Amino acid sequence: MKITYTGRQVELAPAELKKLEARFAKIGKILDGKRECEAHVVLSLERHLHHAEATVRYFQHQFVGLGSSANLFEAIHEAAEKLEKQALKSRAKFRDIKRAPRKAGAEAPPPRRAAKPEPPPEPEPERLIYHVDNHKKRKPMTLDEAVMQMDDKRGYLVYRDAETDRVVMLVRRADGHFDLVEA
Numbered sequence: 001m002k003i004t005y006t007g008r009q010v011e012l013a014p015a016e017l018k019k020l021e022a023r024f025a026k027i028g029k030i031l032d033g034k035r036e037c038e039a040h041v042v043l044s045l046e047r048h049l050h051h052a053e054a055t056v057r058y059f060q061h062q063f064v065g066l067g068s069s070a071n072l073f074e075a076i077h078e079a080a081e082k083l084e085k086q087a088l089k090s091r092a093k094f095r096d097i098k099r100a101p102r103k104a105g106a107e108a109p110p111p112r113r114a115a116k117p118e119p120p121p122e123p124e125p126e127r128l129i130y131h132v133d134n135h136k137k138r139k140p141m142t143l144d145e146a147v148m149q150m151d152d153k154r155g156y157l158v159y160r161d162a163e164t165d166r167v168v169m170l171v172r173r174a175d176g177h178f179d180l181v182e183a
Contacts, residue, residue: 001028001037008044010072019073023080024054030087031058041079043072052079056087063087130154146170147178 003024005012012020020041028037042053052075054065063086067078140162141149147170150157155172161182169181 001025001039003039003041006040006042008042010043010045010050012043016073020076020080023077027056027080027084027087030084030091031056039083041076043076050075052076054079054083056083058087058090061090063090140165143170143180 001021001024003021005017024039024041027039031037037056037058039054039056041055042051044051048070049068050070050072052065052067052072054067054076056063063083065079065082065086067075067080067082069075069078138160140160142162146157146159146168149159150170150172157170159168159170160166161168164182167183169183171179171181173179
């Protein structure tokens with residue numbers, strides 16, 4: 001985080017600047033560790049009362065922390081604490097907001113030049129689900145009877161095998177042969 005200080009009747013020693021940079025580095029990590037933020041700190045003295053005003057621009061927001069105390073460092077830390085609270089609140093608000101994907105129409109502006117109109121997407125064929133009721137009292141079949149019973153409309157037949165008394169599915173493959181699936 002880049003920090004610029006403006007002192008009105010106040011000057012800071014290099015050792016004091018290092019302490020304050022560590023304090024503001026924490027706020028910089030909260031806001032965004034990878035993005036370089038800038039903080040502007042204005043220090044002033046007015047009748048034995050030190051004022052500190054810290055301003056950080058973060059995207060379209062401006063965070064401002066004000067602090068005043070008889071001690072200069074207490075005023076700066078008070079302003080930094082207020083900035084930290086604002087930063088935490090902003091990050092939590094951004095994290096917790098319900099983010100939904102943008103709609104296709106609002107995502108991109110319309111093209112400037114005339115483009116060929118795209119054909120409308122073909123609707124997907126409706127998928128049908130055939131429910132096989134095993135609880136009906138049906139006569140068990142042999143494999144030969146099932147092959148003869150199979151019609152050309154559907155590519156499968158579910159039946160109860162006469163020998164094993166299990167549910168079996170007979171599936172017609174694309175090459176005309178059959179697959180037998182036993183449960």
